[in-house]
Amino acid sequence: DIVMTQTPLSSPVTLGQPASISCRSSQSLVHSDGNTYLNWLQQRPGQPPRLLIYKISNRFSGVPDRFSGSGAGTDFTLKISRVEAEDVGVYYCMQATQYPFTFGGGTKVEIK
């Protein structure tokens, strides 16, 4: 199974300041079809996860442009350019390149 390792576990951030989350996979996430199926999910308290970013860097419809994804191969990053109060929650990276799909352990973003 592909192991997804996220850092940090927790990220206390001042409102308006940037935040960055790293995700590393135990093997390359490049699929045989050439795509890299690395998604970023946000889970607000008491809600299901929701898609933010798919295939490394594609922002999903309605996601604010302060969220951006980057990376390649085995190293990926989610950045929030200016954290707002509504961004509080747990963020997960997820690989959908190979069965079983696997998730990072989550990064809790909270306001300082």
Add this chain to the structure above:
Amino acid sequence: QVQLVQSGAEVKRPGASVNISCKASGYTFTTYYIYWVRQAPGQGLEWMGIINPSGGSASYAQKFQGRVTMTRDTSTSTVYMELSSLTSEDTALYYCVRGSSAYPWGQGTLVTVSS
């Protein structure tokens, strides 16, 4: 709009089985795989398995092999997940999710296993 709507909360005794439904709407049911993810209280996300609504073939995480069955009904655009031999460790929120881009997620079904 594209959505997945799951069945309601369940309370089960240890050793029992649970069957959760996930009804898809807003798109052609047979064109996207659907998979199941669970989340124990206060924990992270765990992938259980995936089904191809077109042919009905399924693939399961090794952890759940022999205990989980995923089926679909194309006439109602519904996917089902049955988990048997329940223990307290199966108490969790269960989500259905569409496709490799993980959109959308169902609202979740809470399964509580308690004697």
